[in-house]
Amino acid sequence: MAGTTLENIFIRELDPVVESIIPRLNALSNLKFYELVIRVQIGGNHFEIIIDTSAEHPEEDK
Amino acid sequence: MADTLIPVELGLSAFVAKLIEETFDAVICSNYEQVKKQEDILLNLEKSRSEFARIYVTEAEIFEYLAQVFPNNELKVGAPYQGDLEERLTAMGISLLAEEKELSENAITAQGMLNIRQHVREIIAGERQNTLAKIAAQGLPRIVVDAGQISAKVSFYANKVESGSPGSAAQSTQGSSASPSDLPATATKAAAPGKLPVAEPVKQPLPREIKEIATTRSQAIILNRGEFLKSQPASVLPNINISVRQASETSTTTTANMVGEVLIKFKTV
Structure with missing residues (x-):
């Protein structure tokens, strides 16, 4: 149900943030915003849309 | 008292941008305050x-x-x-x-x-x-935020906007800390006047990986944003904006189209 249309809308809405805000803040300090997760519940279905926001993705937590 | 606080509805991009910026400000301010207090102690010793x-x-x-x-x-x-x-x-x-x-x-x-x-x-x-x-x-102790995540429970609303209106898509950032110049509008394809926007068929399958989470009907959809933007202009439901409102735990009724959560992960590298 929540196929590509919903995903595309979220991507479209968040693109300015990922394109502009996050790189600007990431450039200011060593604090990096690297992942944006949108959890959506539609009826009984739960979806998680994970958007990688940084080229400098830190190593996974051990 | 909680009933008098009506959550403000914001565009999704404005909401997320505000959340990210406030997280950043909080961490930076915390660090600044610590450094300042340490300097104060050393100055007082002198x-x-x-x-x-x-x-x-x-x-x-x-x-x-x-x-x-x-x-x-x-x-x-x-x-x-x-x-x-x-x-x-x-x-x-x-x-x-x-x-x-x-x-x-x-x-x-x-x-x-x-x-x-x-x-x-x-x-x-x-x-x-x-x-x-x-x-x-x-040695003066320091508290360093090396990693964290900010989670905000929200209600999502899908709103129809007039094609070409100033509040469309990512430009609906009034009231947020991000200025319109910070948030360039993405390319959207306007619907014909007087017609409801219709989802356009996806011409190419999106590069994605769907990972089933065991025992639930949940799915984790991991999108490769870069490939999506290259291969697929943001043309789906061009006149529909997603806006969000902070979820109210006290309200017994809701008209939200969807409920969910925005989660922001950050780390010191």
Whole structure:
């Protein structure tokens, strides 16, 4: 149900943030915003849309 | 009281941008405050005893100190400077002299009381400076935020906007900390006037990986945003905006189209 249309809308809405805000803040300090997760519940279905926001993705937590 | 707080509805991009910026500001401010306090401690150690005393020791603290040493209010102007009172003052390192007008006929003068108070002020200041010096010598602790995540429960609303209106798509950022110039509008394809926007068929399958989460109907959809933007212009439902409102735990009714959560992960690298 929540196929590509919903995903595309979220991507479209968040693109300015990922394109502009996050790189600007990431450039200011060593604090990096690297992942944006949108959890959506539609009826009984739960979806998680994970958007990688940084080229400098830190190593996974051990 | 909670009922009077009506959550403000924001565009999704504005909401997320605000959340990210406020997280950033909070971490930076926390770090700044810590550095500033450390500098304050070091600067206070460099101050002379009398300057430190003048800034940080109050009259009330002097009164309290003297009240502990002289609980029966023996120390006052006109009190005889002898016996037990003299011994206790000597133990505090105070010696009154008639030639300095601290004593008159061996009784404490007003000038003598002032000097005693000043001496006590410096005693208290000295104790505090010594404590600060010990803290500094042991190394000042720092709290560093090395990783974290911010989670905000929200209600999503899908709103139809007129094609070409200034509030469309990513430009709906009024009231947020992000200016429109910070948020360039994405390419959207407007629907014909008077017609409802219709989802356009996806011409190419999106590069994505769908990972089933065991035992639930949940799915994690991991999108490769870069490939999506290259291969697929953002043309799906061009006149539909997603806006969000912070979820209310007290409300018994909701008209939200969808409920969910925005989660922002950050880390020091």
